[in-house]
Amino acid sequence: MAESMACKKVLSWIKDRGIPSVDLYTDCSNFRALLVGDSLRFLTTLLLTFKSDENIHSSMEEANAVQDRDHKFLRRAVEEAYKAVECGHGGPFGAVVVCNDEVVVSCHNMVFNNTDPTAHAEVTAIREACKKLNRVNLSDCEIYASCEPCPMCFSAIQFSQMKRLVYGAKAEAAIAIGFGSDRIIADALRGTTFYQKANLEIKRADGNEAIIAEQVFENTKDKFPIHSK
Amino acid sequence: MAESMACKKVLSWIKDRGIPSVDLYTDCSNFRALLVGDSLRFLTTLLLTFKSDENIHSSMEEANAVQDRDHKFLRRAVEEAYKAVECGHGGPFGAVVVCNDEVVVSCHNMVFNNTDPTAHAEVTAIREACKKLNRVNLSDCEIYASCEPCPMCFSAIQFSQMKRLVYGAKAEAAIAIGFGSDRIIADALRGTTFYQKANLEIKRADGNEAIIAEQVFENTKDKFPIHSK
Numbered sequence: 001m002a003e004s005m006a007c008k009k010v011l012s013w014i015k016d017r018g019i020p021s022v023d024l025y026t027d028c029s030n031f032r033a034l035l036v037g038d039s040l041r042f043l044t045t046l047l048l049t050f051k052s053d054e055n056i057h058s059s060m061e062e063a064n065a066v067q068d069r070d071h072k073f074l075r076r077a078v079e080e081a082y083k084a085v086e087c088g089h090g091g092p093f094g095a096v097v098v099c100n101d102e103v104v105v106s107c108h109n110m111v112f113n114n115t116d117p118t119a120h121a122e123v124t125a126i127r128e129a130c131k132k133l134n135r136v137n138l139s140d141c142e143i144y145a146s147c148e149p150c151p152m153c154f155s156a157i158q159f160s161q162m163k164r165l166v167y168g169a170k171a172e173a174a175i176a177i178g179f180g181s182d183r184i185i186a187d188a189l190r191g192t193t194f195y196q197k198a199n200l201e202i203k204r205a206d207g208n209e210a211i212i213a214e215q216v217f218e219n220t221k222d223k224f225p226i227h228s229k
Numbered sequence: 230m231a232e233s234m235a236c237k238k239v240l241s242w243i244k245d246r247g248i249p250s251v252d253l254y255t256d257c258s259n260f261r262a263l264l265v266g267d268s269l270r271f272l273t274t275l276l277l278t279f280k281s282d283e284n285i286h287s288s289m290e291e292a293n294a295v296q297d298r299d300h301k302f303l304r305r306a307v308e309e310a311y312k313a314v315e316c317g318h319g320g321p322f323g324a325v326v327v328c329n330d331e332v333v334v335s336c337h338n339m340v341f342n343n344t345d346p347t348a349h350a351e352v353t354a355i356r357e358a359c360k361k362l363n364r365v366n367l368s369d370c371e372i373y374a375s376c377e378p379c380p381m382c383f384s385a386i387q388f389s390q391m392k393r394l395v396y397g398a399k400a401e402a403a404i405a406i407g408f409g410s411d412r413i414i415a416d417a418l419r420g421t422t423f424y425q426k427a428n429l430e431i432k433r434a435d436g437n438e439a440i441i442a443e444q445v446f447e448n449t450k451d452k453f454p455i456h457s458k
Contacts, residue, residue, distance in 0.1 A: 116356050117365045117388040118347070127345050136346045152388065155381030159346040 070166050071209050073098055073144040076106055078168060078213050080121065081146040084108035085220040091179060092220040094146040095121035097129040097138065097162075104129045104141065121145065122153035126160045138162050146213050147174050148204070157200070164201045168213020177221040299395050300438050302327055302373040305335055307397060307442050309350065310375040313337035314449040320408060321449040323375040324350035326358040326367065326391075333358045333370065350374065351382035355389045367391050375442050376403050377433070386429070393430045397442020406450040 073096050080094025090109030097104040105128040110119040122145050130136055142164035143157055148171040157165055205213060302325050309323025319338030326333040334357040339348040351374050359365055371393035372386055377400040386394055434442060 111365060115359050115363060115365055117359060117367075117390075118352050118356055118385045123347050127347055130344050130346060134344060136340060136344055138346075150384060152381050152384030155379060155384065156347045159381065161346075 069101070070203070073103070074166060074168050074205055074209055074213065076103065077144045077146040078216060080106055080108040081216045082220065084121070085223050089113040090119065092216050092224065093121040095125040096144040097125050097141050098144065099141045104132055118152065120150065120153050122149050123156045126156050130160065136160070142166065146216060147171065158198060162200055166203045166205065168205045168210060169216065170214070173214040173217050177217045298330070299432070299434070302332070303395060303397050303434055303438055303442065305332065306373045306375040307445060309335055309337040310445045311449065313350070314452050318342040319348065321445045322350040324354035325373040326354050326370050327373065328370045333361055347381065349379065349382050351378050352385045355385050359389065365389070371395065375445060376400065387427060391429055395432045395434065397434045397439060398445065399443070402443040402446050406446045
């Protein structure tokens with residue numbers, strides 16, 4: 001309801017000012033994608049902050065560019081998640097490290113392949129990225145994970161000093177097909193200072209991207225005998 | 230005061246029954262080592278549980294054997310912590326994986342050597358042990374860590390399904406010389422269900438062993454330029 005009101009207000013505001021991109025924003029699916037979660041807050045902030053139509057226009061284009069960019073890298077991480085299962089390397093999890101808009105490494109869970117319970121997608125991606133860039137500090141990098149990181153991976157992301165984390169599926173989607181169960185508690189860190197005080201931007205995908213990322217588990221559970229029920 | 234009373238009671242109880250090991254327990258340093266923390270609770274439980282002198286005697290010997298064994302492996306982990314700094318491989322942290330009373334691997338922090346921010350002592354030890362034993366499940370193993378594991382290592386220990394964790398120094402001792410600071414919060418997991426529901430026995434060293442493990446940080450801080458102040 002609140003979203004619908006905001007949606008109407010934004011639409012009429014854009015229309016009143018005859019901003020050229022109005023067609024883009026009235027496109028139903030794109031518009032909805034823009035008006036959920038953080039994007040809604042971002043748009044609201046924009047509307048309150050900027051006074052000139054020109055600024056609004058360019059800022060909205062910028063927001064769209066960030067969204068498109070995030071979707072691109074997140075989809076790459078999701079592709080990796082499928083690859084992990086197809087190759088029999090490990091569970092359906094993928095992660096991509098990005099530096100200056102370029103993919104540094106694109107990795108997936110390698111637990112079985114490496115006989116290493118710590119070779120989760122994110123940990124593997126961090127290791128590989130550090131090796132490739134020849135440094136332990138990734139403070140100029142972002143990590144895209146197909147699923148919300150477990151506490152081990154979340155800590156590894158912090159140790160690498162990554163500046164930004166974008167993830168697709170919520171941990172519960174993985175737990176639903178048998179990952180973690182009672183051993184690894186999905187919300188262990190949520191609500192604790194450890195998570196809240198993390199010195200990085202954390203963005204959870206919304207809309208279609210979140211759905212695509214969560215579908216990985218349903219689509220792979222039969223190919224992954226250890227965790228299927 | 231409570232300990233002193235318990236101490237006197239136990240001593241007189243042992244003397245009254247003429248248990249052969251009485252000399253061992255009246256030895257001041259050993260006796261104190263037995264009467265702190267978990268050991269005191271263990272001894273009290275023994276006194277309440279067993280009725281025959283023979284049972285008490287053998288159970289006490291068993292408790293001593295466990296203590297000696299733990300000290301032996303913990304000291305090995307502490308030696309590794311010193312080695313990490315001496316070799317310039319990484320921070321002063323060591324970890325030993327034990328299976329059936331035998332050391333499987335004895336490792337230390339390799340962050341600098343491997344250019345890998347995830348190569349903490351425990352994670353390294355788990356990886357190496359899995360490689361050596363050719364399996365990802367270490368449920369028949371124990372891990373001895375020179376210092377309380379960080380959240381990444383603690384999660385890795387859980388993923389490997391380790392049955393027991395024994396650690397020396399408290400995390401605060403590492404933080405005091407600059408490890409972690411505000412990025413990695415030592416007590417992040419303490420008091421949360423993640424830590425409390427961990428499906429493994431967790432033992433913190435007490436007495437002399439804890440002191441020896443905590444001294445690592447004071448003794449190495451000058452040789453470890455990144456973290457010395």
